[in-house]
Amino acid sequence: MRYSIIKVNLDGKAILITGCNSGLGKAVAKYMATKGARIIMACRNLETAEKTKEEIITYSENHNVVLHNLDLGSFDSIRRFAKIINETEPKIDILIHNAGYCGAFRSAKTVENIEMTMAVNYYGPFLLTHLLIDLLKKSAPSRIITVASKAHSVSCFNPNDAYDLNPLNFFFPTFLYANSKFANFLFTYELARRLEGTRVSANILHPGTCDSPIWNQAPFPTSILIFIARQFMKTIQQGTQTILHVALSKDVEGVTGKYYRDCKPRKSAKRTYKKDWQNTLWEESKKIVKMTEHDPHI
Numbered sequence: 001m002r003y004s005i006i007k008v009n010l011d012g013k014a015i016l017i018t019g020c021n022s023g024l025g026k027a028v029a030k031y032m033a034t035k036g037a038r039i040i041m042a043c044r045n046l047e048t049a050e051k052t053k054e055e056i057i058t059y060s061e062n063h064n065v066v067l068h069n070l071d072l073g074s075f076d077s078i079r080r081f082a083k084i085i086n087e088t089e090p091k092i093d094i095l096i097h098n099a100g101y102c103g104a105f106r107s108a109k110t111v112e113n114i115e116m117t118m119a120v121n122y123y124g125p126f127l128l129t130h131l132l133i134d135l136l137k138k139s140a141p142s143r144i145i146t147v148a149s150k151a152h153s154v155s156c157f158n159p160n161d162a163y164d165l166n167p168l169n170f171f172f173p174t175f176l177y178a179n180s181k182f183a184n185f186l187f188t189y190e191l192a193r194r195l196e197g198t199r200v201s202a203n204i205l206h207p208g209t210c211d212s213p214i215w216n217q218a219p220f221p222t223s224i225l226i227f228i229a230r231q232f233m234k235t236i237q238q239g240t241q242t243i244l245h246v247a248l249s250k251d252v253e254g255v256t257g258k259y260y261r262d263c264k265p266r267k268s269a270k271r272t273y274k275k276d277w278q279n280t281l282w283e284e285s286k287k288i289v290k291m292t293e294h295d296p297h298i
Helices: 023-032 047-060 075-089 115-137 150-154 173-194 211-218 221-232 237-249 274-290
Strands: 012-019 040-041 065-069 094-097 142-147 202-204 259-261 264-266
Touching: 012 023, 012 115, 023 040, 023 237, 040 047, 040 264, 047 065, 075 115, 094 237, 115 142, 115 173, 115 202, 115 259, 142 150, 142 173, 150 173, 173 221, 173 274, 202 237, 237 259, 237 264, 237 274
Parallel strands: 012 040, 012 094, 040 065, 094 142, 142 202, 202 259
Antiparallel strands: 259 264
Protein backbone atom coordinates (compact mmCIF):
# COMPACT_ATOMS: atom_id res chain seq x y z
CA MET A 1 0.00 0.00 0.00
CA ARG A 2 0.98 3.62 -0.32
CA TYR A 3 1.91 5.40 2.90
CA SER A 4 1.47 9.07 3.65
CA ILE A 5 2.40 11.39 6.48
CA ILE A 6 -0.38 13.04 8.45
CA LYS A 7 -0.09 16.82 8.08
CA VAL A 8 -1.14 18.36 11.37
CA ASN A 9 -0.21 21.01 13.91
CA LEU A 10 -0.09 19.58 17.43
CA ASP A 11 0.79 22.74 19.35
CA GLY A 12 -0.98 22.61 22.71
CA LYS A 13 -1.73 18.89 22.45
CA ALA A 14 -0.55 16.46 25.13
CA ILE A 15 0.16 12.90 24.02
CA LEU A 16 0.98 10.07 26.42
CA ILE A 17 2.74 7.08 24.88
CA THR A 18 3.69 3.91 26.76
CA GLY A 19 6.81 1.99 25.82
CA CYS A 20 8.21 4.68 23.57
CA ASN A 21 11.90 4.22 24.29
CA SER A 22 12.32 2.21 21.07
CA GLY A 23 10.54 0.82 18.03
CA LEU A 24 7.11 2.06 16.95
CA GLY A 25 6.51 4.12 20.08
CA LYS A 26 9.77 6.00 19.67
CA ALA A 27 9.06 6.73 16.00
CA VAL A 28 5.55 7.98 16.79
CA ALA A 29 6.85 10.17 19.62
CA LYS A 30 9.53 11.70 17.38
CA TYR A 31 7.04 12.52 14.66
CA MET A 32 4.48 14.04 17.03
CA ALA A 33 7.19 16.07 18.74
CA THR A 34 8.14 17.61 15.38
CA LYS A 35 4.54 18.80 15.11
CA GLY A 36 4.72 20.64 18.44
CA ALA A 37 3.03 18.18 20.79
CA ARG A 38 3.87 17.78 24.46
CA ILE A 39 5.16 14.21 24.64
CA ILE A 40 4.67 12.30 27.88
CA MET A 41 6.93 9.26 27.78
CA ALA A 42 5.90 6.34 29.97
CA CYS A 43 8.74 3.81 30.06
CA ARG A 44 10.05 0.99 32.24
CA ASN A 45 13.74 1.23 31.35
CA LEU A 46 14.63 4.79 32.34
CA GLU A 47 18.27 4.53 31.28
CA THR A 48 17.33 3.76 27.69
CA ALA A 49 14.35 6.11 27.78
CA GLU A 50 16.45 9.06 28.93
CA LYS A 51 18.65 8.67 25.86
CA THR A 52 15.54 8.43 23.68
CA LYS A 53 14.13 11.57 25.28
CA GLU A 54 17.26 13.52 24.40
CA GLU A 55 17.19 12.09 20.89
CA ILE A 56 13.56 13.20 20.43
CA ILE A 57 14.36 16.71 21.69
CA THR A 58 17.39 17.03 19.43
CA TYR A 59 15.56 15.66 16.40
CA SER A 60 12.40 17.75 16.83
CA GLU A 61 13.88 20.84 18.50
CA ASN A 62 10.92 20.51 20.86
CA HIS A 63 11.86 20.60 24.55
CA ASN A 64 8.33 19.88 25.70
CA VAL A 65 9.11 16.21 26.34
CA VAL A 66 8.80 14.62 29.79
CA LEU A 67 9.68 11.14 31.00
CA HIS A 68 8.14 9.12 33.82
CA ASN A 69 8.73 5.59 35.00
CA LEU A 70 5.96 3.11 34.24
CA ASP A 71 6.21 -0.64 34.66
CA LEU A 72 3.03 -2.16 33.25
CA GLY A 73 3.97 -5.40 34.97
CA SER A 74 3.34 -3.79 38.35
CA PHE A 75 -0.04 -2.48 39.46
CA ASP A 76 1.71 -0.41 42.14
CA SER A 77 3.89 1.23 39.48
CA ILE A 78 0.83 1.99 37.37
CA ARG A 79 -0.89 3.63 40.33
CA ARG A 80 2.18 5.73 41.16
CA PHE A 81 2.49 6.80 37.55
CA ALA A 82 -1.20 7.70 37.23
CA LYS A 83 -1.04 9.73 40.43
CA ILE A 84 1.85 11.78 39.07
CA ILE A 85 0.10 12.36 35.74
CA ASN A 86 -3.19 13.36 37.37
CA GLU A 87 -1.37 15.79 39.65
CA THR A 88 0.99 17.36 37.11
CA GLU A 89 -0.70 17.23 33.70
CA PRO A 90 -3.66 19.54 33.00
CA LYS A 91 -4.77 17.43 30.04
CA ILE A 92 -4.22 14.34 27.90
CA ASP A 93 -5.47 14.62 24.35
CA ILE A 94 -4.27 11.23 23.17
CA LEU A 95 -3.37 8.12 25.17
CA ILE A 96 -1.51 5.49 23.14
CA HIS A 97 -1.17 2.03 24.68
CA ASN A 98 1.90 0.98 22.73
CA ALA A 99 4.08 -0.98 25.19
CA GLY A 100 4.16 -4.71 24.57
CA TYR A 101 5.70 -7.89 25.90
CA CYS A 102 6.34 -11.24 24.24
CA GLY A 103 8.09 -13.70 26.50
CA ALA A 104 10.41 -16.60 25.86
CA PHE A 105 9.82 -20.31 26.44
CA ARG A 106 9.57 -19.98 30.18
CA SER A 107 6.99 -19.04 32.73
CA ALA A 108 7.06 -15.42 33.87
CA LYS A 109 4.84 -13.66 36.36
CA THR A 110 4.58 -10.27 38.02
CA VAL A 111 5.03 -9.47 41.68
CA GLU A 112 1.22 -9.64 41.94
CA ASN A 113 1.35 -13.22 40.60
CA ILE A 114 -0.13 -12.33 37.21
CA GLU A 115 1.17 -13.94 34.03
CA MET A 116 3.55 -11.37 32.54
CA THR A 117 2.24 -11.22 28.97
CA MET A 118 -1.36 -10.68 30.07
CA ALA A 119 -0.23 -8.18 32.70
CA VAL A 120 1.83 -5.94 30.42
CA ASN A 121 -0.25 -6.22 27.26
CA TYR A 122 -3.73 -6.18 28.75
CA TYR A 123 -4.24 -5.74 32.52
CA GLY A 124 -1.78 -2.85 32.74
CA PRO A 125 -3.52 -0.81 30.01
CA PHE A 126 -6.91 -1.70 31.52
CA LEU A 127 -5.95 -0.30 34.91
CA LEU A 128 -4.10 2.71 33.49
CA THR A 129 -7.09 3.69 31.35
CA HIS A 130 -9.36 3.67 34.39
CA LEU A 131 -6.97 5.73 36.50
CA LEU A 132 -6.58 8.37 33.78
CA ILE A 133 -10.18 8.42 32.52
CA ASP A 134 -11.24 11.53 34.43
CA LEU A 135 -8.36 13.51 32.91
CA LEU A 136 -9.21 12.16 29.45
CA LYS A 137 -12.84 13.19 29.88
CA LYS A 138 -11.76 16.62 31.03
CA SER A 139 -9.60 16.89 27.90
CA ALA A 140 -12.34 15.79 25.48
CA PRO A 141 -12.44 15.39 22.60
CA SER A 142 -9.68 12.90 23.33
CA ARG A 143 -8.60 9.56 21.95
CA ILE A 144 -7.56 6.25 23.51
CA ILE A 145 -5.61 4.06 21.11
CA THR A 146 -4.45 0.50 21.67
CA VAL A 147 -1.76 -1.04 19.51
CA ALA A 148 -2.76 -4.66 19.12
CA SER A 149 -2.03 -7.34 16.55
CA LYS A 150 -3.58 -9.42 13.80
CA ALA A 151 -2.34 -12.33 15.91
CA HIS A 152 -5.55 -12.00 17.93
CA SER A 153 -7.24 -14.00 15.14
CA VAL A 154 -5.45 -17.20 16.21
CA SER A 155 -6.25 -16.72 19.90
CA CYS A 156 -7.89 -19.42 21.99
CA PHE A 157 -8.83 -16.93 24.74
CA ASN A 158 -12.11 -17.35 26.60
CA PRO A 159 -12.86 -14.86 29.42
CA ASN A 160 -15.12 -17.42 31.08
CA ASP A 161 -12.10 -19.66 31.67
CA ALA A 162 -10.29 -18.68 34.88
CA TYR A 163 -7.04 -20.15 33.58
CA ASP A 164 -7.14 -18.01 30.44
CA LEU A 165 -7.50 -14.91 32.61
CA ASN A 166 -4.22 -15.69 34.37
CA PRO A 167 -2.41 -18.50 32.50
CA LEU A 168 0.52 -19.15 34.81
CA ASN A 169 2.92 -21.91 33.70
CA PHE A 170 1.81 -21.62 30.07
CA PHE A 171 4.82 -22.32 27.85
CA PHE A 172 3.76 -21.13 24.39
CA PRO A 173 4.51 -17.40 24.15
CA THR A 174 2.93 -17.01 20.71
CA PHE A 175 -0.44 -18.10 22.05
CA LEU A 176 -0.04 -16.02 25.20
CA TYR A 177 0.67 -12.99 23.04
CA ALA A 178 -2.33 -13.71 20.81
CA ASN A 179 -4.58 -14.15 23.85
CA SER A 180 -3.44 -10.86 25.37
CA LYS A 181 -4.17 -9.06 22.11
CA PHE A 182 -7.58 -10.73 21.85
CA ALA A 183 -8.31 -9.36 25.33
CA ASN A 184 -7.35 -5.89 24.04
CA PHE A 185 -10.12 -6.13 21.45
CA LEU A 186 -12.77 -7.18 23.96
CA PHE A 187 -11.68 -4.33 26.23
CA THR A 188 -11.62 -1.68 23.50
CA TYR A 189 -15.10 -2.50 22.24
CA GLU A 190 -16.55 -2.51 25.75
CA LEU A 191 -14.66 0.69 26.59
CA ALA A 192 -16.02 2.46 23.52
CA ARG A 193 -19.56 1.49 24.44
CA ARG A 194 -19.19 2.67 28.04
CA LEU A 195 -17.69 5.98 26.93
CA GLU A 196 -20.49 6.85 24.53
CA GLY A 197 -21.48 10.49 24.92
CA THR A 198 -18.24 11.53 26.65
CA ARG A 199 -16.37 12.57 23.47
CA VAL A 200 -13.59 10.18 24.46
CA SER A 201 -13.05 7.66 21.69
CA ALA A 202 -11.47 4.22 21.94
CA ASN A 203 -10.03 2.43 18.91
CA ILE A 204 -7.65 -0.42 18.30
CA LEU A 205 -5.21 -1.18 15.50
CA HIS A 206 -2.73 -3.57 13.97
CA PRO A 207 0.35 -1.64 12.76
CA GLY A 208 1.47 -4.52 10.60
CA THR A 209 4.13 -7.06 11.38
CA CYS A 210 7.11 -4.76 11.84
CA ASP A 211 10.82 -5.27 12.30
CA SER A 212 10.76 -3.92 15.84
CA PRO A 213 12.86 -4.62 18.96
CA ILE A 214 10.12 -6.84 20.42
CA TRP A 215 11.50 -9.68 18.27
CA ASN A 216 14.83 -9.44 20.08
CA GLN A 217 13.20 -11.28 22.97
CA ALA A 218 12.73 -14.45 20.89
CA PRO A 219 14.75 -17.39 22.25
CA PHE A 220 16.96 -19.77 20.27
CA PRO A 221 16.12 -21.57 17.98
CA THR A 222 13.00 -19.46 17.30
CA SER A 223 15.32 -16.48 16.87
CA ILE A 224 16.68 -18.05 13.66
CA LEU A 225 13.23 -18.19 12.08
CA ILE A 226 12.49 -14.68 13.33
CA PHE A 227 15.70 -13.40 11.76
CA ILE A 228 14.61 -14.75 8.37
CA ALA A 229 11.05 -13.41 8.77
CA ARG A 230 12.31 -9.94 9.71
CA GLN A 231 13.68 -9.52 6.21
CA PHE A 232 10.09 -9.42 4.92
CA MET A 233 8.47 -7.33 7.67
CA LYS A 234 7.34 -3.72 7.45
CA THR A 235 9.81 -1.06 8.47
CA ILE A 236 9.21 0.94 11.63
CA GLN A 237 8.27 3.97 9.51
CA GLN A 238 5.67 1.94 7.64
CA GLY A 239 4.34 0.53 10.89
CA THR A 240 3.77 3.97 12.38
CA GLN A 241 1.36 5.00 9.64
CA THR A 242 -1.74 3.32 11.03
CA ILE A 243 -0.94 4.56 14.54
CA LEU A 244 -0.62 8.12 13.27
CA HIS A 245 -3.78 7.76 11.20
CA VAL A 246 -5.91 6.60 14.13
CA ALA A 247 -4.34 9.16 16.47
CA LEU A 248 -4.38 12.22 14.24
CA SER A 249 -6.52 11.86 11.13
CA LYS A 250 -9.68 13.93 10.81
CA ASP A 251 -11.23 10.85 9.21
CA VAL A 252 -11.17 9.20 12.64
CA GLU A 253 -12.54 12.24 14.48
CA GLY A 254 -15.58 11.14 16.49
CA VAL A 255 -15.11 7.50 15.43
CA THR A 256 -15.02 4.96 18.26
CA GLY A 257 -15.05 1.21 18.79
CA LYS A 258 -13.29 0.43 15.51
CA TYR A 259 -10.36 -1.73 14.41
CA TYR A 260 -7.86 -0.34 11.91
CA ARG A 261 -5.28 -2.03 9.72
CA ASP A 262 -3.32 -0.35 6.92
CA CYS A 263 -5.04 2.93 7.82
CA LYS A 264 -8.50 1.53 7.09
CA PRO A 265 -11.31 0.21 9.31
CA ARG A 266 -11.44 -3.59 9.29
CA LYS A 267 -13.31 -6.44 10.90
CA SER A 268 -11.59 -8.21 13.79
CA ALA A 269 -12.10 -11.88 14.66
CA LYS A 270 -15.78 -12.70 15.02
CA ARG A 271 -15.50 -13.72 18.67
CA THR A 272 -14.20 -10.27 19.66
CA TYR A 273 -17.71 -8.87 19.05
CA LYS A 274 -19.37 -11.07 21.67
CA LYS A 275 -20.82 -8.51 24.07
CA ASP A 276 -21.20 -11.02 26.89
CA TRP A 277 -17.48 -11.83 26.61
CA GLN A 278 -16.61 -8.13 26.58
CA ASN A 279 -18.59 -7.52 29.74
CA THR A 280 -17.31 -10.67 31.47
CA LEU A 281 -13.68 -9.76 30.82
CA TRP A 282 -14.32 -6.21 32.05
CA GLU A 283 -15.78 -7.36 35.37
CA GLU A 284 -13.14 -10.04 35.92
CA SER A 285 -10.37 -7.57 35.08
CA LYS A 286 -11.58 -5.17 37.77
CA LYS A 287 -11.09 -7.97 40.29
CA ILE A 288 -7.66 -8.98 39.00
CA VAL A 289 -6.23 -5.43 39.04
CA LYS A 290 -7.84 -4.93 42.46
CA MET A 291 -9.82 -1.83 41.66
CA THR A 292 -11.45 -0.19 44.67
CA GLU A 293 -14.55 1.96 45.12
CA HIS A 294 -12.23 4.98 45.35
CA ASP A 295 -10.78 4.38 41.85
CA PRO A 296 -12.34 6.10 38.83
CA HIS A 297 -14.84 3.79 37.19
CA ILE A 298 -15.95 3.81 33.59
